[in-house]
Structure formats: structure tokens, C-alpha cells
Amino acid sequence: MSVSLTLAGRKEAAAPPRRARRRLPKGWIAPLVILVAWEILARAGVFKPNLMPGPTDVGGELLYLFERGRLFDHMGMTLWRVGGGFLAGVAAATLFGALTGYSRTTRELLDPTIQALKAVPSLAWVPLFILWFGIFEASKVALIAVGVFFPVYLSLMSGIQDVDRKLVEVGEVLGLGRFEIVWRILVPATLPSYLVGLRAGLALGWMFVIAAELMGASKGLGFLMFDGQMTGRPAQIIAALILFAVLGKLTDAALTLAARPLLAWQDSFGTMTERADAAR
Amino acid sequence: MLHVERLTRRFPNGVVALDGIDLSVGEGEIVSVLGTSGCGKSTLLRLLMGLDAPSAGRVTVDGVPVTGPVPSVGVIFQEPRLMPWLSVADNVRFGIAKLDRTEREARLAEALELVGLTEFADAYPRELSGGMAQRVAIARALVRRPSILLLDEPFSALDNFTRIALQDHLLRIWAAQRITMVFVTHDIEEALTLGDRVIVMRGSPGRIHREILPGPRPRLRNTLAFHTLKDEVATALNLFEDAGGI
Structure with missing residues (x-):
């Protein structure tokens, strides 16, 4: 009994230092260093407080918004707009990308037009959309959808065209019908490049939501920034910037995480380093 | 079982890859199709697979013309x-x-x-x-x-040891199931080890040049008879002339 006790005691004693040795993920080092340096410089008066407040002031601003219940209102509104625009853009891009990628005829019919539309800088649609859809939500969602559309469309179309002809032949000699070849070969083979397109589209969605909200909104992170500029409160602008970064990163991570089980088979340099990280 | 009648394949650019090929493969037979690269042997196999359409002539499996992939025909590609x-x-x-x-x-x-x-x-x-x-x-x-197996240089990308092991493996499967096989290869030893008949093709335009019967199995790769056969096949392929009369 005494033996087991000492053994148990030893185990417990051995555990804590091991946990303490667990290192900080590398990605956190740079932002922490910047935060500390920023705070020191702000307190030392190197930065003018009316232009560049320190991290604690920005934190105070976030807390203030949170306490008044406004924080999640603004975030929710912006998320809603990005989400709506993203879904609409992805739906249209998936339809057209699949059609032009799969069939040469539709590609020759539609792709030149779509490429021409792509040449229009997306923000140039703003006046037309406001005229068409009004100044409220519909025009904002439409603008975001346009931003999301092109990267998703392009990566899906080229993804389908790049599928190895040899795999399609395997489907043919194994007696698969047209629909089965699409569903069992083209779809899984295209997923990796489709996901790249989705991530690029999401990033553009976040870019365009700012443009949309700076255009005129009474709510949302873009509005917070505009409001901060008009009322001379840089802490509010920086707080909104940080929230944009957090939401953008979180939604991107969610997308990648959701797709991971579908892409576990990939044999590429990226997955090699990922597996090495997992083994570490 | 598998019949090829006056099969011709002319590509749109004018190249005649196959010119009037006649070939009959009986049930349970292994036919090796041997040729240097560009002799049309892969084109022939793609026509047998139903992945390509001939310019003239036809392929039939059990009397039925091949117009696309046939369920009773199995295919093994190079990769x-x-x-x-x-x-x-x-x-x-x-x-x-x-x-x-x-x-x-x-x-x-x-x-x-x-x-x-x-x-x-x-x-x-x-x-x-x-x-x-x-x-x-x-x-x-x-x-x-499948009742017929079409193999398009299936072991050519493998190392020598693995290739020989897989050839033996294929022969064991054949001994057990007696599947009819058409085995396309550019490896003389492989063609002689596997085939009941070796069809030697020559290119531009692709035609059957000769047919060689390697004799009874098993074919031991280290016998004099096997080496004599190899020489005969190499001559049929025109290899010595191409090598500049060495």
C-alpha cells in the first residue's frame, strides 16, 4: 500500500512541470509582442492618445460596447450581411461554375461574358445596386454576393476542368453513367480547389461588407468605424478593426474545419506539414 | 470470344495509328501484344476498351460489336x-x-x-x-x-522485382480463373512469359508484323530456349537494324 501511495504521489508530482513546459502556439508570439510594445509606447506618450490609443483603451471600448449590449448587435448585423451575401454568391457561383466547368458548350456560351463582368471593379456596382435595391440590406447583400461570386466561380470551373481525365476513364470502363461520373468522381476530385475558392470568396465577402457598411448603415462593424471617424474616437475604430480580424479568422477556421473530413485523403505538401504538426 | 476485323484508326491530323488489324482471341487465352512505342498498340487497346471509336473495321465481344465500355471486359491501365x-x-x-x-x-x-x-x-x-x-x-x-481482361502495360512503371512478382501473380490468377487476357507491353521478356501467343506490331502505320508462339508453360526465363525466342522476337521488332548493325 505504501508502495502504491508513493507511486501515485510521484506521478502527481511529475505531472505539473510537464504541463508548464507546453509551449505557446507560435502564431501567438508576434501579436503578443506587438500588443506589449504598443501599450508601452502609448503609455510613454510616443503615440498621441487622440490618434492612437493603447490596447487597454481599445479593450475598455470593447467592454463599454459589450456592457451596453451593443457589441453583439453590431457583430451580429455584420455577420448576417456577410453570411447572406456569401450564401447567395456561393449558390450562383456553384451553379455557373459547375455548368461552365462540365460542359464545353456552356463554357463557350457563358464564360466570356462572366469574365467580362469580372473586369468591372466590384465596387463600381454600388450606384446601380442602390438604385435597384435601395439603401438598406438588399443592396449590401448583393454587393457582397458579387464579391464572393468570382473567386468561387473561377476555382470551381478550373477545378472541374483540371480533374484527371484518366480517373474519368476509369469511371467509364467501370460502367458508370454520366450522373455517377459527376457525383462519384468529379465532385470529390474538385472539392480541394472548390474549398480554396470558398475561402477566397469569404475573405472578399469580409472586404465588401466594410465597403457596404461604410456606404451607409446604422449598425454593424463598418458603421462603428464610420461613427468612430466622425466622432473622433480612434479606440472605437481600432476595436472594430480587431473584431473584423477575429470574425474573419473564426469564419475561415470554421470553413476549413468543416471541410477537413472531406479532404483528409489529400497527399500534398500542405497536408504533409499538417500531419507533422499533428504528430508533434 | 474477342474479334478484331480490319480495324483502322486514323487520327484527325492524318496519322494512321492502326491499319487493317485482324485479331482473334479465344476463350481462356493470353495474347501479348508487343511493339516499340508509337506502334499503335495502346491505340488498339483503347479501341478494344471502347474508349475510342475506329475509323473503319470493328471489334466484337461474343459477337456483339463494341461501341463503348463493355461490362464483361475488365481493364487495367498503365497507372x-x-x-x-x-x-x-x-x-x-x-x-x-x-x-x-x-x-x-x-x-x-x-x-x-x-x-x-x-x-x-x-x-x-x-x-x-x-x-x-x-x-x-x-x-x-x-x-x-470479367470474362476478358485488357491490360495496357500494367507493370511498366514498376521496378524489376515487383514486375516479375506481379507477372507470376497474374499467371496464378489466370491459372485459377482462366480469364481471357490481352496484354499490351513493350517488354520482350514479359510478352514471352505471359502470352500463349505474342503478336508483334510495327508502327507507322500500325500493323501486325508477326505472330510468335512461345511454346508450353512454365517458361523459365533463364533457359537457352527462352533466349533464342527473345532473339527471334527482337529480330521481328527490327531492333538490331535500328541499333545500327551492332
């Missing part, structure tokens, strides 16, 4: 061509999805056993060696119980 997102078992199941579950699983187990990959059923293609991947491709073809 394994496995679906990288599917496990070994799912790759083998790929062509038998329509069978009911019990039958499907029984055939899967049998096919994996036959190629010796039962333990790798859950592995993914990226984890397999070249020889293992090609064995999965063989299992994927056999699991459909």
Missing part, C-alpha cells in the same frame, strides 16, 4: 488510377456499387484476398507502394468477374 479520396476497399468496391450488400462484401473480400491486400483494406492510395497500388487496380477489375 493504378485509384481514386485518392477512397480507401483501398472503397476503390475495389467502386465498380460494383449496384450489387446488393452481402454479394458486394463477399466479392470484395475475395478480390482483396486474391491480390494479398486484405490487411490494407482501410489504407488510402497515398500510403501504398506502386506495386500495391497496381494490385488494388487488379482487384478493382477482377471484382467485377
Whole structure:
């Protein structure tokens, strides 16, 4: 009994230092260093407080918004707009990308037009959309959808065209019908490049939501920034910037995480380093 | 069983890849088609697979003209061509999805056993060696119980040891199931080891030049008779003349 006790005691004693040795993920080092340096410089008066407040002031601003219940209102509104625009853009891009990628005829019919539309800088649609859809939500969602559309469309179309002809032949000699070849070969083979397109589209969605909200909104992170500029409160602008970064990163991570089980088979340099990280 | 009549394939650019090929393959026979690269042997096989259409002539399987892939014909390509997102078992199941579950699983187990990959059923293609991947491709073809197997230089990308092991493996499968095979290769030894008949093709335009009968099995690669055969085939391929009279 005494033996087991000492053994148990030893185990417990051995555990804590091991946990303490667990290192900080590398990605956190740079932002922490910047935060500390920023705070020191702000307190030392190197930065003018009316232009560049320190991290604690920005934190105070976030807390203030949170306490008044406004924080999640603004975030929710912006998320809603990005989400709506993203879904609409992805739906249209998936339809057209699949059609032009799969069939040469539709590609020759539609792709030149779509490429021409792509040449229009997306923000140039703003006046037309406001005229068409009004100044409220519909025009904002439409603008975001346009931003999301092109990267998703392009990566899906080229993804389908790049599928190895040899795999399609395997489907043919194994007696698969047209629909089965699409569903069992083209779809899984295209997923990796489709996901790249989705991530690029999401990033553009976040870019365009700012443009949309700076255009005129009474709510949302873009509005917070505009409001901060008009009322001379840089802490509010920086707080909104940080929230944009957090939401953008979180939604991107969610997308990648959701797709991971579908892409576990990939044999590429990226997955090699990922597996090495997992083994570490 | 498999008949080829005056088969011609002219490509749009004017190249005549095949010119009036006649060939008959009997049940349970292994026919090696041997030729240097560009002699049209792969074009011939693609026509047999139903992946390409002839300019003239026709291919029939059991009397029925081939106009597309035929269910009773199994195909093994030069590369394994496995679906990288599917496990070994799912790759083998790929062509038998329509069978009911019990039958499907029984055939899967049998096919994996036959190629010796039962333990790798859950592995993914990226984890397999070249020889293992090609064995999965063989299992994927056999699991459909084909009566004819078409092989397009299936072992040419493998190292020598693996190639010889897989040739023996294929012969054992043939001895057990007597599947009719057309085996396209550019390797003289391989053609002589496997084929009941060796069809020697020459290119531009692709024609059958000669037919060689290697004699009874087993064919031991280190006998004098085998070497004499190799010389005969090499002469038929015009190799010595091409080498500048060495």
C-alpha cells in the first residue's frame, strides 16, 4: 500500500512541470509582442492618445460596447450581411461554375461574358445596386454576393476542368453513367480547389461588407468605424478593426474545419506539414 | 470470344495509328501484344476498351460489336488510377456499387484476398507502394468477374522485382480463373512469359508484323530456349537494324 501511495504521489508530482513546459502556439508570439510594445509606447506618450490609443483603451471600448449590449448587435448585423451575401454568391457561383466547368458548350456560351463582368471593379456596382435595391440590406447583400461570386466561380470551373481525365476513364470502363461520373468522381476530385475558392470568396465577402457598411448603415462593424471617424474616437475604430480580424479568422477556421473530413485523403505538401504538426 | 476485323484508326491530323488489324482471341487465352512505342498498340487497346471509336473495321465481344465500355471486359491501365479520396476497399468496391450488400462484401473480400491486400483494406492510395497500388487496380477489375481482361502495360512503371512478382501473380490468377487476357507491353521478356501467343506490331502505320508462339508453360526465363525466342522476337521488332548493325 505504501508502495502504491508513493507511486501515485510521484506521478502527481511529475505531472505539473510537464504541463508548464507546453509551449505557446507560435502564431501567438508576434501579436503578443506587438500588443506589449504598443501599450508601452502609448503609455510613454510616443503615440498621441487622440490618434492612437493603447490596447487597454481599445479593450475598455470593447467592454463599454459589450456592457451596453451593443457589441453583439453590431457583430451580429455584420455577420448576417456577410453570411447572406456569401450564401447567395456561393449558390450562383456553384451553379455557373459547375455548368461552365462540365460542359464545353456552356463554357463557350457563358464564360466570356462572366469574365467580362469580372473586369468591372466590384465596387463600381454600388450606384446601380442602390438604385435597384435601395439603401438598406438588399443592396449590401448583393454587393457582397458579387464579391464572393468570382473567386468561387473561377476555382470551381478550373477545378472541374483540371480533374484527371484518366480517373474519368476509369469511371467509364467501370460502367458508370454520366450522373455517377459527376457525383462519384468529379465532385470529390474538385472539392480541394472548390474549398480554396470558398475561402477566397469569404475573405472578399469580409472586404465588401466594410465597403457596404461604410456606404451607409446604422449598425454593424463598418458603421462603428464610420461613427468612430466622425466622432473622433480612434479606440472605437481600432476595436472594430480587431473584431473584423477575429470574425474573419473564426469564419475561415470554421470553413476549413468543416471541410477537413472531406479532404483528409489529400497527399500534398500542405497536408504533409499538417500531419507533422499533428504528430508533434 | 474477342474479334478484331480490319480495324483502322486514323487520327484527325492524318496519322494512321492502326491499319487493317485482324485479331482473334479465344476463350481462356493470353495474347501479348508487343511493339516499340508509337506502334499503335495502346491505340488498339483503347479501341478494344471502347474508349475510342475506329475509323473503319470493328471489334466484337461474343459477337456483339463494341461501341463503348463493355461490362464483361475488365481493364487495367498503365497507372493504378485509384481514386485518392477512397480507401483501398472503397476503390475495389467502386465498380460494383449496384450489387446488393452481402454479394458486394463477399466479392470484395475475395478480390482483396486474391491480390494479398486484405490487411490494407482501410489504407488510402497515398500510403501504398506502386506495386500495391497496381494490385488494388487488379482487384478493382477482377471484382467485377470479367470474362476478358485488357491490360495496357500494367507493370511498366514498376521496378524489376515487383514486375516479375506481379507477372507470376497474374499467371496464378489466370491459372485459377482462366480469364481471357490481352496484354499490351513493350517488354520482350514479359510478352514471352505471359502470352500463349505474342503478336508483334510495327508502327507507322500500325500493323501486325508477326505472330510468335512461345511454346508450353512454365517458361523459365533463364533457359537457352527462352533466349533464342527473345532473339527471334527482337529480330521481328527490327531492333538490331535500328541499333545500327551492332
